[in-house]
């Protein structure tokens with residue numbers, strides 16, 4: 001199993017997962033055209049995807065999903081609440097697979113175990129992925145705080161994609177209007193560097209091979225601060241954290257850690 005983030009942040013998120021049996025996207029929040037262009041860098045076309053998995057209905061996770069699904073006849077996996085809340089943004093979708101939080105399902109030979117995250121969407125979820133070879137990766141972004149469940153799912157994984165949304169001081173002194181600041185830092189908002197680093201320090205151990213810091217705010221955070229915080233939390237793990245960006249894909253990550261520089 002190999003994973004690359006095509007883009008990450010409030011302007012659009014998409015995670016490319018590739019196994020020996022195929023490939024799929026988790027979220028499709030960049031435009032369909034952008035997703036096609038960025039996938040081409042990995043030698044893939046959207047038409048080769050086994051489908052799209054949608055974690056929640058926010059625009060930065062579904063922007064290109066409907067267009068891609070219709071153009072390429074792709075099935076979409078999500079739960080009922082997301083499908084209903086996202087109906088307007090997604091448009092007509094030909095093939096649905098209903099996801100139930102807590103019930104694992106399989107796409108392209110990867111077992112996906114969806115778990116609830118606290119976020120202001122209809123019924124958002126994170127994912128614990130497991131390849132046939134037993135390789136495990138957790139995706140935990142778009143969450144206001146770290147729940148016990150999130151902590152459990154992130155423990156013992158080899159790869160972790162973790163939200164480092166904002167630096168609390170930058171958010172509070174930054175340009176956003178107060179209600180938006182409150183939304184972001186609220187229990188159903190986004191994860192701060194402090195909270196993310198706390199979780200990372202807890203789960204960092206022998207098994208962990210790579211960490212991608214994701215959904216980094218362009219207004220209320222800095223890559224330098226994120227990487228400092230994450231590196232401190234990883235103290236002694238023997239690898240450096242990676243910061244995902246809105247503007248370009250990450251390299252591929254998989255068994256052994258980072259596989260190559262980005263295309």
Ligand SMILES: [Zn+2]
Nearest residue numbers: 010058060142
């Ligand atoms: Zn988001």
Ligand SMILES: [Zn+2]
Nearest residue numbers: 056058119142
């Ligand atoms: Zn969201």
